Amino acid sequence: MHVSLRRRAGAGAVVLALVSAVVGGPSAARAAATDVRVDVDARAGLATVGDAALGVNHAIWDAQLGAPAVADRLKDAGVQMVRYPGGSYADIYHWETHTAPGGYVAPDTDFDTFMAGARRTGAQPMIIANYGTGTAAEAAGWVRYANVTKGYGAKYWTIGNENYGNGHYGANWEADDHADKSPKEYAANVVAYAEAMKAVDPTIKIGAVLTMPGNWPDGIVAAGDSGTWNQEVLTRAGAAIDFVDVHWYPGGSTPAETLGKSAQIQDAIYLLRKQINQYAGAGASRIGISMTETNVDVGRNTQPGALFLADVYSGLLAQGVFTVQWWNVHNGPDKATTIAGQTDFNDYGLLSSGTCTPDNAACEPPLNTPFAPYHALDLMGDFARPGDQFVGTGTDDALVSAHAVRRATGDLAVLLVNKDPDAAHTVALNYHGFTPSAAAPAVETFTNGADGLTSGSAGTAGTRTLAPYSLTLVTLHPSRTENAPKAPARPEATVTDRTATISWTASGSGLKYEVYRQNGGVSELLGETTGTSLTVHNLVPGRRYTVNVLARDGAGRLSAASPPLTFTTGSPATSACTVKFRDTNDWGNGYVGSIDITNNGPAALNGWTLTFAWPTAWQSLSSGWSATWTPDSRTVRVTSDATLAPGASTNVGFVGNYSGPNVLPESFTLNGTVCTTA
Structure with a gap:
């Protein structure tokens, strides 16, 4: 704790009473009906502070x-x-x-x-x-x-x-x-x-x-x-x-x-x-x-x-x-x-x-x-203290965000942000790769209009009521302290359009390694091995993946997560179609996109449909030409009745809008076939 925390904790009984009133004491936590789900996944390792x-x-x-x-x-x-x-x-x-x-x-x-x-x-x-x-x-x-x-x-x-x-x-x-x-x-x-x-x-x-x-x-x-x-x-x-x-x-x-x-x-x-x-x-x-x-x-x-x-x-x-x-x-x-x-x-x-x-x-x-x-x-x-590792979180309500770190001691700290100015929200906290102790967690809060933080121990690990427009920090001890294996180093990957061979350096002897794909607050187990590499199949072309490797010893003790590895799958080495996508003129919140489509197949296409998806929610189609452009949520369909002969190419274009980082599409299908991207 910093000096300021010790300073503000002087009136312990008053502070604890205030924490219970603001974030829900033990009885309030049991009685409250939860309206937001938060997942905290210690297996999904992010950056270290x-x-x-x-x-x-x-x-x-x-x-x-x-x-x-x-x-x-x-x-x-x-x-x-x-x-x-x-x-x-x-x-x-x-x-x-x-x-x-x-x-x-x-x-x-x-x-x-x-x-x-x-x-x-x-x-x-x-x-x-x-x-x-x-x-x-x-x-x-x-x-x-x-x-x-x-x-x-x-x-x-x-x-x-x-x-x-x-x-x-x-x-x-x-x-x-x-x-x-x-x-x-x-x-x-x-x-x-x-x-x-x-x-x-x-x-x-x-x-x-x-x-x-x-x-x-x-x-x-x-x-x-x-x-x-x-x-x-x-x-x-x-x-x-x-x-x-x-x-x-x-x-x-x-x-x-x-x-x-x-x-x-x-x-x-x-x-x-x-x-x-x-x-x-x-x-x-x-x-x-x-x-x-x-x-x-x-x-x-x-x-x-x-x-x-x-x-x-x-x-x-x-x-x-x-x-x-x-x-x-x-x-x-x-x-x-x-x-x-x-x-x-x-x-x-x-x-x-x-x-x-x-x-x-x-x-x-x-x-x-x-x-x-x-x-x-x-x-x-x-x-967020030096040496802490951020871990994955997920929430089903955009008005409540969550962040978490795993400390070297094994403790888990969860920061909850209620962005709703008008309503309290009761959060159901779900943990993955971590089992909290039964003791009341340490809690710090900062509420709207307060002149400082309040601190104490209150409530349970599983439920927390967040005041409107508030910050709540919940720090939990693990259910048991154990000598877990050393976390593996950051893995590497060799990637194709549908596979990734993930490899790492052994972090000890007699260990089994588990490879997880980050997926919101609940990671997906891709596979496990006693070796130091794993090939994952059936991936989606043009998709971004973030993975971690964890080590488990013979007693079942699980290490902390490796540093994360992020990779994007490519396009097929060969395909019946090729797409070349270019941002030809950008003005900071919109751009002109150009798409060249080539028919690599032996037969003419008598009409065609090109499909791709915007990678983010803040991208959209403004207009398009040389075909019929149909946006459907984050999916864009480009259709034409024209004939595309074998070996022939055609060009279509559009104006796209964006109000955030402009991640360009990396995967395209033509009449249901995934194309090679040039």
């Missing part, structure tokens, strides 16, 4: 940046990484003179003051080198001062901030003095910066700015470029970097719309990792992913912001993002509104700036008073 997972942003225009009270607040919340000098200011900031021409620099915000605060917090720094108005030599000088002169050991350095916002794609908010604003030029400078900075300290990690899949300008190819921003940067600078740096402001005109955006995380990170592997060259798997800014558009400092923070930090970390950082510690009020009964100042900050709105219509609480997202971050500090 690192030592920089929970982060925040500091900005040089924030006079509280170096305040001990702020550092202590962040330490209490378990913050492990702090970013400096803050967003777009990074591209006008000169560290040596502590100046930002065109911007405001507050007193007591220089680099040494920042580092003193980071050390007091117990957090690692992430530093943004000035790309927009700086030089590689200036950045190298900063590394020398930080790590040679001062011995700070600053490991993570990003080259610039949101540099795709330099006007190259039409929008211009980021300073950039380079005559060439293209991703090609940015990539060339990333290489130069990396060489100069690592010449000073070869142990540092260099990050390049990319765009989050599904967010502008993802998908857009600007005039004169060979590919998108991400493609160009990774192709040209991939060998020089150690991680990529993305931001995510998913938007949404209502809290409900914003809170639903967490459903896009898995596909977005999948696409980003796919881009890295495709374009960054040999050894691309070493490149990490950092999310250094995120926040909401509605409810920034009230409960929607808190629910979003917990849901999104958990979702990103589970997918292997090594740090997630809130924008930011202080920001200041904009316009006061009421959201779910609470005053929201439209303030990006975790902590109050203690000032009034520009029209003086409303004033924030005293300086450094925590806003709701701070308390969510505090709860995250108790939930």
